[in-house]
Amino acid sequence: MTDETLLSARKLSLSYGMLPALVDVDVDLWPGEMLAVVGESGSGKTTLLNVLSGRLAPDAGAVWYRDPDGHLHDVHAMPAPALRTLHRSDWGFVHQDPRQNLRMNVTAGGNVGERLMAQGARHYGSIREQAIDWLTQVEIDAGRIDDMPRTFSGGMLQRLQIARTLVTHPRLVFMDEPTGSLDVSVQARLLDLIRSLVTRLNIAVVLVTHDIGVARLLAHRIIVMQRGRVVETGLTDQVLDDPQHPYTQLLVSSVLHA
Amino acid sequence: MSQVMLRTTALAKSFTLHLQGGVRIPVLSAIGLDLHSGECIVLSGPSGVGKSTLMRSLYGNYRAESGHILIRHRGEMVDLATADPRTILAVRHETLGYVSQFLRVVPRVPAVDVVAEVPTGRGASQDEARRIATDLLLRLNIPRRLHGLPPATFSGGEQQRVNLARGFIGNHPVLLLDEPTASLDAENRAVVISMINEAKARGTAIIAICHDAEVRDAIADRLFALTPLQDAA
Amino acid sequence: MKGYNFAYLDEQTKRMIRRALLKAVAIPGHQVPFGSREMPLPYGWGTGGIQVTASVLGAGDVLKVIDQGADDTTNAVSIRRFFARTAGVHTTTRTADATVIQTRHRIPEQTLRDDQIIVYQVPQPEPLYRLESSRIETRRMHALADYGLMHVKLYEDIARFGQISISYDYPVMVNRRHLMSPSPIPAFDNPKLHRMPTLQLFGAGREKRIYAIPPWTEVRSLDFDDHPFRPIRAPHPCGLCGATDSYLDEVVIDDRGGRLFVCSDTDHCAERRAAGHVGTEGLKEAAE
Numbered sequence: 001m002t003d004e005t006l007l008s009a010r011k012l013s014l015s016y017g018m019l020p021a022l023v024d025v026d027v028d029l030w031p032g033e034m035l036a037v038v039g040e041s042g043s044g045k046t047t048l049l050n051v052l053s054g055r056l057a058p059d060a061g062a063v064w065y066r067d068p069d070g071h072l073h074d075v076h077a078m079p080a081p082a083l084r085t086l087h088r089s090d091w092g093f094v095h096q097d098p099r100q101n102l103r104m105n106v107t108a109g110g111n112v113g114e115r116l117m118a119q120g121a122r123h124y125g126s127i128r129e130q131a132i133d134w135l136t137q138v139e140i141d142a143g144r145i146d147d148m149p150r151t152f153s154g155g156m157l158q159r160l161q162i163a164r165t166l167v168t169h170p171r172l173v174f175m176d177e178p179t180g181s182l183d184v185s186v187q188a189r190l191l192d193l194i195r196s197l198v199t200r201l202n203i204a205v206v207l208v209t210h211d212i213g214v215a216r217l218l219a220h221r222i223i224v225m226q227r228g229r230v231v232e233t234g235l236t237d238q239v240l241d242d243p244q245h246p247y248t249q250l251l252v253s254s255v256l257h258a
Numbered sequence: 259m260s261q262v263m264l265r266t267t268a269l270a271k272s273f274t275l276h277l278q279g280g281v282r283i284p285v286l287s288a289i290g291l292d293l294h295s296g297e298c299i300v301l302s303g304p305s306g307v308g309k310s311t312l313m314r315s316l317y318g319n320y321r322a323e324s325g326h327i328l329i330r331h332r333g334e335m336v337d338l339a340t341a342d343p344r345t346i347l348a349v350r351h352e353t354l355g356y357v358s359q360f361l362r363v364v365p366r367v368p369a370v371d372v373v374a375e376v377p378t379g380r381g382a383s384q385d386e387a388r389r390i391a392t393d394l395l396l397r398l399n400i401p402r403r404l405h406g407l408p409p410a411t412f413s414g415g416e417q418q419r420v421n422l423a424r425g426f427i428g429n430h431p432v433l434l435l436d437e438p439t440a441s442l443d444a445e446n447r448a449v450v451i452s453m454i455n456e457a458k459a460r461g462t463a464i465i466a467i468c469h470d471a472e473v474r475d476a477i478a479d480r481l482f483a484l485t486p487l488q489d490a491a
Numbered sequence: 492m493k494g495y496n497f498a499y500l501d502e503q504t505k506r507m508i509r510r511a512l513l514k515a516v517a518i519p520g521h522q523v524p525f526g527s528r529e530m531p532l533p534y535g536w537g538t539g540g541i542q543v544t545a546s547v548l549g550a551g552d553v554l555k556v557i558d559q560g561a562d563d564t565t566n567a568v569s570i571r572r573f574f575a576r577t578a579g580v581h582t583t584t585r586t587a588d589a590t591v592i593q594t595r596h597r598i599p600e601q602t603l604r605d606d607q608i609i610v611y612q613v614p615q616p617e618p619l620y621r622l623e624s625s626r627i628e629t630r631r632m633h634a635l636a637d638y639g640l641m642h643v644k645l646y647e648d649i650a651r652f653g654q655i656s657i658s659y660d661y662p663v664m665v666n667r668r669h670l671m672s673p674s675p676i677p678a679f680d681n682p683k684l685h686r687m688p689t690l691q692l693f694g695a696g697r698e699k700r701i702y703a704i705p706p707w708t709e710v711r712s713l714d715f716d717d718h719p720f721r722p723i724r725a726p727h728p729c730g731l732c733g734a735t736d737s738y739l740d741e742v743v744i745d746d747r748g749g750r751l752f753v754c755s756d757t758d759h760c761a762e763r764r765a766a767g768h769v770g771t772e773g774l775k776e777a778a779e
Contacts (some may be wrong), residue, residue, distance in 0.1 A: 030344065081635045088639070103643070107650055110643045117646065118639025124649055124715040146650050188365035195364060199379070217364050221343050235318065235343040242320040246276030253277060 004066060006031045006172055006204050012051055012061035020228040021047040022058065027223065031171065032202040036209060036219035036236065038251065044228040045208045046176060052206055053093060053174045054083050068171070088118050092165035096177040098157040101164065102149050108135060108160055109145040115168045134163040138193060155186035159193065166197060173198070175207045179214055191217055212255050216240055224248045261330065263432050263463035264293040264316070269325035269339070271308070271315050284487050285311045289325065291482055295431065298454065298464040298477050303484035309467045312484065313436050316465065317356045318346040329354060329432060351379070355430030359437050361409055361421040369395065369412070369420050370405040376428045394423040397453075399446055414441045426453055433457065435466040439473050451476045498545040498578040504528055508546040508701070512692060515703035520665025521633070522616050527699040531573075536566055537595055538696025540612035541573070544593045547608055547692070548574065553581045555589035560597040560738070560755035567595075586758050596659070598680040600737045600759040605688040605706055611674040613695040616702060618662040618672040638670045641713060649718055658723060664711045665704055673710075679722040679738045684710040727752040730772040732763035 009027040013020075021044045029035050037045040050056035052063055054075040063075040067090070075083070087093065095101045102111050112131040113121070121127050132142045138159035140152075149157055158178065165173060178194065179187040195218055198205055209215055215222055215236060222239045224232040224247065232245040243249045269291075272284035285308040293299055301309040314320040316327055322339035329336055331353045338346060350356070363372050373391035378384060395405055398419040404412065409420045418441050425433065435454070439447045447470070454477045458464060465482075468474045474481075496502065504526075511525040530538045548554065554574050558567040562584035570593060571582045583589050586599040593610040603609060619629045622640050632638065641662055648655045661678040665671045673684055674693060684691065684704065691704040704710060714720040725739045730751040737759060739752040751772060754760035764773070 033344075084635050084637060088637075106643055107647060109650055110647050113646055114639050114643050116639075117642035118637060122642075122714075122716050124646065125717050127646065127715075128650075192364045192366055216362075220347060234321075235346055237319050238321055238343075238346075241314070242273075244274075244321065249276050 004070070005029060005064075006033075007052065007063065007065050007206075009052055009063045010061055012048070012058045012063070014047060014051060014056070014058045014060075014228075020044075022051065022061075023228045025061070025225075025228075025230055027052060027206075029172070029204050029206060031204055032199075033221065034198060034205040034207060034219045036207045036215035036222045037225060038209060038212060038215050038222060039225035040210060040251070042227075043225040045210075045225050047228075048225065049174050049176055049206060049208045053087075053091065054078070065172075088115055089168050090171050092168075092170040092173040094161055094165055094173060094175040094178050096180040098149075098154075098161040098181075101161050102157065104149050107146050107148060108140065108152070111149065111160060112163050112167050115164065119168060130167060131163075134167050135160075137166075137197065138163040139189075153186075154182055155190060158182060158190055162194065162197070166201065166203070169201060170203060172204045172206075175205055177209055177211075178207070179211070180209070187214075194218065212240060212252065224251065260294040260296050260461070262292050263295050263330050264291070264465070265326075265328045265335070266291045266316070267326045267328075269312075269315065269327060270323050271311055271320060272323055286315065286484075287487055289484075293432070293463045293465060295461045295463050296458050297479050298458055298466060299480055299482050300466050300468050300474050300478040301484060302481045304486065307484045307486050309484055310436060313356075313434050313465065313467060317354065317434055318350070319356075353430055354432045354434070355425050355428050356434045357421055357425035357436060357438055359418075359440065361417045361424075363409065365410055366408050368406045369400065369409045372409060372420060373423045373427055376424060380428075391423065391427060394427055395420070398423055398449055415443065415446070418442060419446060422450060422453075426457065429457075429460070429462070431462060433462055433464045435464060435468070437467055437469065439468065439470055447473060495577050497550070498548045498574065499530075500528065500542065500545045504542075505546040508542055511701045512543065512546065512703060515692070515701050516690070516705050518669070519704055519708050520663075520669030520671040520702060522700040522702045524699055525701050527696045530696065532569070534697040535614060537570060537593070537612040539694030539698075539701070540593050540595070540610050540696075541570060541694075542696060543610045543692050543694035543701065544570075544574065544591060545578075547610070548578055548580060548591060550578070550580065552590045553583050553588055555583050555586060555592045555758075556594075557592070557597060557599070557756075557758075558595045560599075560740070561757045563757060584758050585762075586756075596675045596677075597738070597755060598676055598683045600734075600754070600756045601762075603687060603689040608690045608692065609687075611676075611691065611693045613672065613674045613693045613700070614697070615660075616672055616693065616695040616698050616700040618660075618670050633669060636668060638664075641670055642715075645713060645715065645718075649715070655714065655718060655720070661720075662713050664713060666708050667711075670713075671702065671704075671710075677723075677738055678712070678720075679724050681710075681712045681720070682722060686710070725752055728770060729754045729760060729763075730770045732760045732768045732773070733770040734760070734763055734768070 005028045007029040012022045012025040014022040037048055039045045051058050057076050065073045065075050109131040112134050113127040116127050132145060135142050135145060140156055140159055179190050219236045222236040223230050226247045232239055232248045240252055243252050266289050269286060269289035271286040272282055274282045315322050318338050327338040329338055329349060331349045370388055370391050374387035377387035377390060400419055409417050422438060439450050451473060508525055511523045515523045530541055556567045556571040558564040574580055575582050586601045591608050595612045617629055622644055623629050645655050659677045660672055660675040661681050663671050663673050686707050688706050690706055693702045712720040728735045729737060731753050734754055737754045740755040742751045742753055744751045
């Protein structure tokens with residue numbers, strides 16, 4: 001267990017006009033840790049994800065990332081090329097809608113191989129080998145490698161997006177409602193897949209979800225947001241089973257138990 | 259003299275229900291308890307007195323309101339009442355095991371992997387972990403044909419035994435058992451009793467909730483009685 | 492010619508284009524925007540090339556214009572005549588005699604020299620055009636040298652066809668930095684781009700872009716280690732001059748499906764024949 005954080009944010013604030021989206025938000029994330037950000041729509045959780053990942057600049061506050069050599073980088077002060085390099089190597093982003101991330105007119109193999117090629121991989125055979133390996137890891141038949149994503153089901157598309165993201169072995173992956181667009185029947189399979197891959201590869205994850213069940217199954221720690229503020233944070237099962245803040249109690253008590 | 263593995267001092271817990279106008283329900287007060295290695299304490303007291311609340315507080319599942327929960331973790335006493343989440347997770351990983359009344363797992367994971375997850379999480383190979391898990395499930399009379407199926411489809415008794423296997427496979431020095439035999443038949447109760455006694459013999463310190471007098475007599479070194487608090491309405 | 496400035500364009504416009512050219516030379520392979528003028532010929536006929544030529548042409552230059560390697564097609568003849576009239580420069584069909592060569596879709600077979608300039612007509616300067624529709628995004632990709640997507644296209648080709656199927660306008664990396672379209676020259680000509688002693692200028696009139704490769708610059712065709720770039724050439728000798736190392740056009744010679752492969756570079760072919768080289772067709776003629 002290391003005491004050095006992978007990602008740290010302090011006093012993040014951001015307003016959309018008069019509307020506060022983030023108010024004095026602190027976040028710490030350690031290597032290999034899964035952190036869930038929960039809250040209802042409009043609570044600021046997606047804004048937080050975008051600010052943490054450098055896609056959206058905060059009005060105030062800073063986000064620090066520690067690279068593999070131990071150097072700290074102010075994410076919002078990084079030059080654009082460095083941030084982009086980070087996003088296509090050390091970091092990953094999994095969208096709710098896989099079509100936002102995948103190239104729908106490029107084969108499954110090309111989609112998985114793109115990040116490798118962007119990093120300079122120039123051996124077709126080895127790119128293909130890794131693509132096959134990753135398709136298998138996300139439980140897509142290797143025989144589908146030359147098929148277009150548009151022939152894939154929603155669950156397969158989401159798994160393809162995960163393969164495309166994890167192929168470069170990122171240390172940190174941002175996930176925005178990864179199971180949000182899926183039927184309940186395929187959600188469980190994806191959750192299990194994410195959990196086992198992330199655990200095995202020791203990937204740190206910031207997971208935004210409105211589904212408390214998803215947070216409970218995946219996350220070590222949880223952040224509860226309301227109107228741009230962190231109202232409660234802690235161990236996932238403690239926050240969900242013994243919620244202290246009125247809003248968390250409301251959130252937990254609103255969940256239907258199957 | 260065996261060493262103290264778990265000690266609570268002046269532990270108190272109440273619940274504030276914001277959705278019911280902020281009513282405060284005190285459940286535990288001034289709990290002082292010492293648990294030694296190789297010892298099994300069974301919590302006693304009427305239903306609703308807060309036995310499960312105490313168990314969950316000891317596990318860090320409920321947040322202690324005041325007082326201390328000291329646990330011997332890597333040779334040092336760590337206070338779970340004030341520890342940060344990552345420390346609590348590390349304590350659960352290595353030191354503190356918990357068998358709850360209900361199994362809560364990812365829906366489609368096979369029973370054997372639910373159990374094997376504990377050793378693989380500590381670095382054991384998949385094959386080795388599955389082998390140990392299989393042995394344990396067989397000992398708890400879960401037939402081999404069920405090992406590859408997700409426990410969600412199992413009966414209550416089967417789920418409870420998967421839960422027990424998951425709790426025991428880690429050989430945690432401190433173990434919390436919440437009604438470990440509640441939905442088991444006589445044969446499986448006997449298996450669980452012998453597993454508990456073997457663990458004690460290895461030096462495991464155990465706190466249990468157990469309504470079955472026969473099981474209680476078979477495992478308890480002493481009882482710890484909880485008494486109802488006055489509602490501070 | 493009365494009523495017109497030398498080489499048709501006014502001096503201010505030529506200066507503007509020269510400034511763009513200087514910037515293009517300074518950043519090899521980088522597309523520089525320029526204020527493309529309306530020219531007296533339609534887009535697609537070489538409006539970009541003709542503006543670049545007009546800006547570099549001096550009174551003492553000798554101009555050669557080729558279209559698909561030929562000096563005698565309408566487009567080549569028209570542009571040559573245009574500059575003969577508006578600039579009064581000498582024109583030639585002989586590669587060796589030219590100081591400025593404007594070309595559409597070919598590089599002459601004869602090795603070019605450092606006292607020559609070659610000007611390419613470019614229909615689409617953006618090599619990522621078919622892969623990424625957003626210009627903002629392609630500009631960002633160039634800025635950050637983020638060219639994984641171009642390799643994805645090559646990957647897709649091999650996955651689908653077993654080989655890279657691009658036969659013309661084959662993308663290149665210039666000076667190990669900028670991805671560049673070499674204009675629709677055959678991939679066969681790509682190796683000539685590399686470390687060419689000649690200044691290479693590219694003009695895209697409709698797209699309003701200029702780019703350049705300075706002399707002796709490294710130009711590499713994109714490929715994979717295990718699928719290296721291979722210039723493709725029809726496996727025939729030239730029917731007229733017998734050349735086995737030149738790029739060939741396939742010509743239908745009768746209505747019975749008869750075909751003839753001949754040098755696409757007409758000057759090259761003519762010079763070889765003048766030097767006594769003869770192909771199969773020439774031998775037939777001699778026999779008749």
